[in-house]
Amino acid sequence: MASIPADKHGTGSVENLPPHETYRHAEHFRNAADEFDAAKMGVWLFLATEVLLFSGLFVFYGVMRMLHPEAFIHGSSLLDWRWGLFNTIVLLLSSFTVADAVRCAQSGDQKGLKRNIVLTFILGTAFLLIKFIFEYAPKYAEGKLPGAFFSYPNWESPYEPLWWGLYWGATGIHASHVVVGMGLFIWLYIRAKKGHFGPKHYTAVEGVGLYWHIVDIVWIFLFPMLYLIH
Amino acid sequence: MASITDTKVGSHGHDHHHDESFLTPKSTMWATIIDWATTVDHKKIGLMYLVTILFMFLLGGLAALAVRLELLEPTRTVQTMLADGSVKTVIEGQLFTVAGAANVADSNNLYNKIFTLHGLIMVFLVIVPSVPASLGNFFIPLMLGAKDVAFPRLNLASWYIYLIGSFFAIASALVGGVDTGWTFYTPYSTMTDEGHWKVVFMILSAFILGFSSILTGLNFIVTVHKLRAPGMGWFDMPLFIWGMYGTSLIQVLATPVIGITLLLLVFERLFHIGIFDPRMGGDPVLFQHFFWFYSHPVVYVMILPGMAIMSELIAVFCRKKVFGYRAVAFSSLAIAAIAFVVWGHHMFTAQGEVASAIFSALTFLVALPSAVKVFNWIATLYKGSISLKTPMWYALGFLFLFSIGGLTGLFLGTLSVDLHLHDTYFVVAHFHYVMMGGTIIAFVGGLHMWWPKMFGKMYNEFWGQIGFWLVFLGFNLTFFPQFIMGVHGMPRRYASYVDEFTIYHQLSTYGSWMLLAGFLVHLFNFIYSLAAGPKAPPNPWGGLSLEWTDADSPPTTHNFSHDPIVTHGPYDFDDVVPPQTKPGEFPLPAPLPAGARAH
DSSP, X not given: OOOOOTTSSOOOSSTTXXXXXXXXXXXXXXXXXXXXXXXXXXXXXXXHHHHXXXXXXXXXXXXXXXXXXXHHHHHHHTSOHHHHHHHHHHHHHHHHHHHHHHHHHHHTOHHHHHXXXXXXXXXXXHHHHHIIIIIIHHHHHHTOOSGGGOOOTTXXXXXXXXXXXXXXXXXXXXXXXXXHHHHHHHHHHHXXXXXXXXXXXXXXXXXXXXXXXXXXXXXXXXXXXXXXXX | OGGGGGGOOOTTOOOGGGGSBTTXXXXXXXXXXHHHHTOOOHHHHHHHHHHHHHHHHHXXXXXXXXHHHHTTSSSOOHHHHHHHTSSOOTTBTTTBSOTTOOSHHHHHHHHHHHHHHHHHIIIIIIIHHHHIIIIIHHHHHHHHTOSSOSOHHHHHHHHHXXXXXXXXXXXXXXXXXXXXXXXXOTTHHHHSSTTOSHHHHHHHHHHHHHHHHHHHHHHHHHHHHHOXXXXXXXXXXXXXXXXXXXHHHHHHHHHHHHHHHHHHHHHHHHHOOOTTOGGGTOOHHHHHHHHHHHHHHHHHHHHHHHHHHHHHHHHHHHTSOOTTHHHHHHHHHHHHHHGGGOGGGGOTTSSOHHHHHHHHHHHHHXXXXXXXXXXXXXXXXXXXXXXXXXXXXHHHHHHHHHHHHHHHHHHHHSHHHHHHHTTBHHHHHHHXXXXXXXXXXXXXXXXXXXXXXXXXXXXXXXXXXXXXXXXXXXXXXXXXXXXXXXXXXXXXXXXXXXXXXXXXXXXXXXXXXXXXXXXXXXXXXXXXXXXXXXXXXSOTTOOOSHHHHTSOSSOBTTBOSSOOOOOSOTTOHHHHSOOOSSTTOOOOOOOOOTTTTOO
């Protein structure tokens, strides 16, 4: 977010140096440190908006659960907590690899940086595949669907369509964040391959890393709320 | 200022191009258009926002005039006649789907759609972005002594997002319009227009505009934190910046909540998830809570920028330090904080008694920081050297209108009184006195004060003041009668009314025409000034903030020909400016000796 491509300002008078060595900050900042701090602050503010977005969702969950606890308890019992736990582990691992990517960028380990970006991407893909193949697809087939599309025969509370609405809504919005993250990792990988990141300049790696952590944290809340509380 | 251009310094050097005005066109027309469309210059983005917002203001204003026209007579007027076919128009049957409809119900639906359109355009497309995105974008970096906002490309992105959001709003109107009111209350927004895209388009529009709003706010917060000129501490900033900072905080913290709410509303419409539908166990009142948890803070996103401009207008045209700088600065933050705990006063009839009593009490708290500001501005006027130019007239107009708007808000915050007044024209008059009498009046005043700085041309003072009086009197004529008929029981959002309200409605409609005349005078005055106005000096009003003292009119592409250093406060008129020799004069601060700015 808000990082300036390294080739924007001047073409680097020193031959054969990677772009991250010759990076020049955007002209309206006094120095690169200010630019880095500003970008980081921008990302944190953006994360604050994400937290508030999901807080709204959690409040909806709380209110609906209070109104219809029986629907939520039965609905929740139809989820397989093992897939939820497995995906939690997958995402936590990806949080580790993305943190390691930032460390590699800071220490100039280009190989490690690229490896960690690829690993994080693979873990994100795994999360989505598990979600779609083992969770979404069977539920879709069984009619465990939101509101008007609900056709699951073995319901116990007439308000279960509401539960499925929140389940699909919450996990869907979270999954869309994962997809955005994957796009960001592709972008990071391309830039890392060009040598844009190093000890002097790794703003984008740090920013995407922070974003990925918030995506994980949201899941850390969603997992017990949807799968575990009975 | 010309006298110090020889002292320019900068870490990357300057070529000749950067010393030109940012308005200088490129060699060909296409090059100029592409330059503007891809610019990351906060000044150009601010102007592009200004033009689009003024265009939307025109659209929203036309809808308002249509509403007033319908209300000119108790029952049958223009829209009725359009509906029953007694008036033929070229747009009949296309713009509004009422062709051939021969009953009153259809014309009432049309009325509902037009006031909804008015509300949606004015709230989401005009007032929320108005001051921050246009004047804020242009002047925050200049006042801070920065070359740009922190994230210039996000800034441009926010403008394009605004355009996309506007597109959806207008598309929704063109395919038939929505009649939910600007609040999208469920079940209006989920039950009406079944199977159609109009409501979804409109909700998407508000959702998309939210991103634009968040990006602007986020950008400003980081800019204020990281890009202040050397020597400018938090309490050396012009109060405009403090107001904008409070605004931005609310934009960033409140908008995501409406984001998730509108998203769920779209899900509700598309997939019937039932969250707002009592038949499926949902709760329609929950929508109101979430809507107002955003939309009440956003009321302060609308008024805080007006207050921010006020501090500058009063200081510059009274040539005096703003009384109680810190109190004014902190009251902006206090308003931003209280904004988040008063949403329930929009729902006195939709929640329990205890909750209503608590929200009523909290609501009164808002009056405190608002009054701190108003009293401090009045104290600033005392013994100031007041120059009654158009911007100062607007500042005085703000004090008058905002005081009425603010005080009538207390009526509505009082539970027992609100029982009688809620959903009447008293409410309509109240929020127009705050939103229009506050924000729009300050916006137009600020536009006049900063016009010479933005375009390098002076506007015509005589016609500026004629415009002011038309707007000011027209405004009061439009909205003051609405207080009276509201107290007498005229409900809002009705297309027809009983005969006894006729005189108030007619006065109100005549007032709306006067308002139109006033704004047209301003518009032609501005256009004439661009075409043939006298050239503006860098500091026509003798202001002391950096955009006046250190930048050209219009500013150069890089804002300053040197890196500004702050040597005095934005309002230290007593210390750095020689006293007036005759009233109405604007003595300039003494220029620093050459070389003093290099560091």
